[in-house]
Amino acid sequence: MNCKNLKLRKKKGQVYLYCSLLKKVINYSDCKCCEQKEYKEYKKIKQRTYKQQKKDKNRYSVFTTDLDHCIECGRPHVNLHEIFFGRNRNNSIKYGFVIPLCDEEHHNQVNCRGIHFDSVLCLKWQKKGQLYFEKNVGSHEEFLETFKSNYLTK
Numbered sequence: 001m002n003c004k005n006l007k008l009r010k011k012k013g014q015v016y017l018y019c020s021l022l023k024k025v026i027n028y029s030d031c032k033c034c035e036q037k038e039y040k041e042y043k044k045i046k047q048r049t050y051k052q053q054k055k056d057k058n059r060y061s062v063f064t065t066d067l068d069h070c071i072e073c074g075r076p077h078v079n080l081h082e083i084f085f086g087r088n089r090n091n092s093i094k095y096g097f098v099i100p101l102c103d104e105e106h107h108n109q110v111n112c113r114g115i116h117f118d119s120v121l122c123l124k125w126q127k128k129g130q131l132y133f134e135k136n137v138g139s140h141e142e143f144l145e146t147f148k149s150n151y152l153t154k
């Protein structure tokens, strides 16, 4: 891949290389040895973000059809929480292991309250998720294969 500062320019039918960083005409070998080379990377990242956004928007829950009220207490103003978060976030989204939790009590990231700070509540839903998977989606082994952990023995 070429440096993003390397431009192909045309003057009087002649093509030459121009460096927009050094602001001068250069040879290809000058560019090759340059230590200030920069590459364009944003294209790939953009695509991934868009895909992720789409995934996030289509989130659903196998535990409730009401995504507007906290599954624990019924309060409105919820966050959709992935039961298996972190590296398993996308698998949670894929299998519908998402639950609505209120931002006042059960998913309050501002005041450090709720599921991310409550290992009992967290594990309760992870166990439910694993049991659901093993009953409706696949085998115990497939769960371990997919989520890389056994929450039932935690």
Ligand SMILES: [Zn+2]
Binding pocket: 080, 081, 082, 085, 107, 116
């Ligand atoms: Zn969460």
Ligand SMILES: [Zn+2]
Binding pocket: 070, 071, 072, 073, 074, 075, 101, 102, 105, 106, 107
């Ligand atoms: Zn709640």
